[in-house]
Amino acid sequence: MGYLHQTIEPKWQDYWIKNQVFKTSEDLKLPKYYVLDMFPYPSGSGLHVGHALGYVATDIVARFKRMKGFNVLHPMGWDAFGLPAEQYAIKTGTHPKITTAENVSNFKRQINQLGFSYDWSKEINTTDPNYYKWTQWIFLQLYNKGLAYEEEVAVNWCPELRAVLANEEVVNGKSEIGGHPVYRTPMKQWILRITEYAESLLNGLDDLDWPENIKELQKNWIGKSEGAEVHFSVLNSPQSLTVFTTRPDTLFGATYMVIAPEHPLVQDLTTDDNKKDVLDYIEKTKLKSDFDRTEVNKDKTGVFTGSYAVNPLSKEHIPIWIADYVLSTYGTGAIMAVPGHDERDWEFAKKYQLKILEVVSGGDVSKAAYITKEAGEIVNSSHKDTLSIDGLTVSDAINTVISFLEKNRLGRRSVNYKLRDWLFSRQRYWGEPFPIMHTDQGVSPIDESQLPVRLPEVDNYKPSDDGKSPLSTIKQWVEIKDVNDNIIGLRETNTMPQWAGSCWYYLRFTDPQNLQEAWDKKAENYWMPVDLYIGGQEHAVLHLLYARFWHHVLFDLGLVSTKEPFQKLYNQGMILGDDGSKMSKSRGNVINPDDIIEEYGADSMRLYEMFMGPLNKSKPWNTKGLQGCYRFINKLWNTLVDEDGTLSSKIKEIQASKETLSIHHTTVEKVGHDIENLHFNTAVSQLMIYVNHLQDCEEISKELVIDLCKIIAPFIPHVAEEIWQLLGNTNTISYEKWPKFDASLTVKDEVEVAIQVNGKLRATITLDIDLDQENAVNAALQLEKIQSYTNNGQSIVKTIYVPNRLINFVVR
């Protein structure tokens, strides 16, 4: 007789909601724990089992921490601005608001039937004017701090989507969504000066309890490199060229220079003889797509300007070239080329027969660039009028050269970042409007008292053909008039990207209904930082970097109390289809949680997702495995509950056996420890071991059942509540104290010890716990098996005894 999940689960879900069981306490004196999921975009296809994985994990932690006496903040909300609802609106004319509301209610239904313990009184939605009012407010704080500016930039315009994409949304020259071609077009855009926070964002990583690989990804994305700026004077010209290099030690080996085709001095440096070739080259470069230009293995191309620069150390006259392998957006857009010690320069020099000079010994620069920094010494690097660094190591030479450059005003120590400023505007309807007005005098922010700048109704969601936002077509919204009906300014018609709302939602959760402020300082101070943040690895860089950026700014403005928002981060892995590939509609391997819950119940699904394997690994779905968990719950139920639905008659007020007590306390200890460390799979297996044992017991101590009920509650809360009730309780189990475990009771009297001969297992023996070496070894030597190895004319040269583990005889 199985348990009736279809009755039990809705019963307790209703109970939890009706009694507001999971409403967060307002008592700010309690120890707090803030456990957060990356809130979802409520898509039309609904929740799938992969989403649930992270939510189950955080729910278990939240329930566990409540039982450990913490005041737990565990909220859920909706990142509801975004392209799919807008695309749907373009196709069908349905307002994104309507689509969003429908999707949210479906998501919420699905989430609730999984038995999660969210405090729904804290639900937020980024598209709610009461929410985006404060998104706009934070933008104004950034603007006032000089971190938001407008600029005409070449943007990634995708005609198919009719949208401008961020660099991050373009993959290999195609849109990330849909894979449509993307072109570079100049447009006026809002940009956030995230580069100003590059160092801060890099340093902040050190103290975070994040997976190392995520920290590494962010570090690489920020891409700090240390080196020097070096000025090169140009022959017969008042101009000079400044380059950035990480290898000032190789300055003597700089035998030519390259500037990017977009470099501002291209015109000045091109001599009349070379004008035609240069113009041709630049024309050709313009026609190349981004994809072609960043193709690594392509042939390098370039053209000579006709001008020469002077190497500041060797005093050599070196030719200045133009080539598109130099990026205008990194460093100064110009480089000193050291073909002897840089692969790209070497390749280019070979192709155009430029001079290759060895300045670090150890390689053969006629065959390949020698880029090793650790070995070799500087050679061919001295000049009577400047300095000699011959014989120095690379790192000494770097410092010597920088000092020389600084003393002689030829350059300076310098740092560069790969990180670019953040393109922050989109030509879309379904996003936060900017609180910005354009007047004859320029840009002016909307007064904070006028927020929110509401998203107006619009007839047509399509952007205009020239790429302007659909908002630009609404005259009465765009034109801001004074009381006399004079136009005093025009509204900004771009909207913010989807990242905006998720940059600070975790702060809003601390005080979601506040109409006066974005958050109350007391609430923020109490709840922040987020103690545990679980979400997918796909947000490793963008969301997590952007949110950290805003948070750092807010911290500098004194608006938040912690420098970093997310203390501990953990990534749940993907759940693949049962064929081992990514779940997708086209493969037909999608598992719908609704079906699973219908057939096996939410508790089974929760338990299975935790049992599948380590939380952070990808693993294939297997319905058979799920059935195993369903069987386990039934076994548990049938062990504790009789056929008639009352508590099992085996459960009595008795003293449990020593063996049972040992397993019990081991389980209490292991489950608690494993939850703390997010090792849910091993916690579940320990529970299985315990229940397998109880199943074989003739009678079961009621005292232990009470504690067992508590430790299964985070995993399978519906069953736990039901049994808790059968035990005679009338309250919820959710706030019961987590059982204490007694380490002394986990210890057994006897242990099985391995007996090895020369490291090979030959026998096992049961010994008293903590037996001394002499007795243990003697007992082992009595074994017939062992004697056959020791009495054959061989002698024991060494004996290793690891108490309670093994004995190893080394025999020769």
Add this chain to the structure above:
RNA sequence: GCCGAAGUGGUGGAAUUGGUAGACACGCUAGCUUGAGGGGCUAGUGGAGGAAACUCUGUGUGGGUUCAAGUCCCGCCUUCGGCACCA
């Protein structure tokens, strides 16, 4: 190319500071139960050999350290993720 993560039975995966590899499940095999199906229960299950006791072998691969290596060190192979001309 660079950076990061990972390779353990037929499958998902366990394995404190190096100390009985394969816990716990799935699957499979046999038996019991049932009118059948389903379900439940019992036993077995890394591979090879053997009737059995047992023996050999075994954590991607080749070395090394050690009484002892899935675990530590060095080299290589494969898979996945990220970056990709960043000077």
